[in-house]
Amino acid sequence: MTLHGLILRYGAFAAIATAVNLAIQRAVLQFGEEGLVFAAAMGAGTIAGLVVKYLLDKRWIFYDLSAGVKDHGRKFTLYTAMGIVTTAIFWGSETAFWLIWRSDLMRELGAVIGLAIGYVVKYNLDRTFVFTDSRLRAAG
Numbered sequence: 001m002t003l004h005g006l007i008l009r010y011g012a013f014a015a016i017a018t019a020v021n022l023a024i025q026r027a028v029l030q031f032g033e034e035g036l037v038f039a040a041a042m043g044a045g046t047i048a049g050l051v052v053k054y055l056l057d058k059r060w061i062f063y064d065l066s067a068g069v070k071d072h073g074r075k076f077t078l079y080t081a082m083g084i085v086t087t088a089i090f091w092g093s094e095t096a097f098w099l100i101w102r103s104d105l106m107r108e109l110g111a112v113i114g115l116a117i118g119y120v121v122k123y124n125l126d127r128t129f130v131f132t133d134s135r136l137r138a139a140g
Contacts, residue, residue: 006061013056014119021049021115022108029104038098042091049115054079061123062131075130082125086118093117 001009028041054076058064064075090111097110 010057010061010119010123013053013061014115016056017049017053018112018115020052021045022111024048025111042094046087046090050080050083057126058131062126064131064133066133078130079126082122082130083118086122086125089118089121090114 022045025041025045028044029037031037057079058075066072066075091114093114094107094111097113098107100106
């Protein structure tokens, strides 16, 4: 795949995962806006977006066709670990926008900006540390 194609596909998958994340957040935020509900919304949205993005990236970005609970478990664990730093970027941006403007629109804008930055960092981490066997297969 060309670099342009990779960027478009990865961007589309990031947009899909972002939409899932924000939809889950909105659903949870229907229960209120206090701190605990806000934290639960961010957590639930993050988990949902993570699972969707992992499945799309594994197959369509890194062309990893490995299967089985053991292999998926190992890779998903690494994928999640790589996401800890990027999640901090995303949550920090979303929370900062919420605290500054106290508006759902601005909170979601902060989430989108944080997710965009995080996904660029995450791609490089995943390529380097998670889907290494896929890269070796593609190269040789």
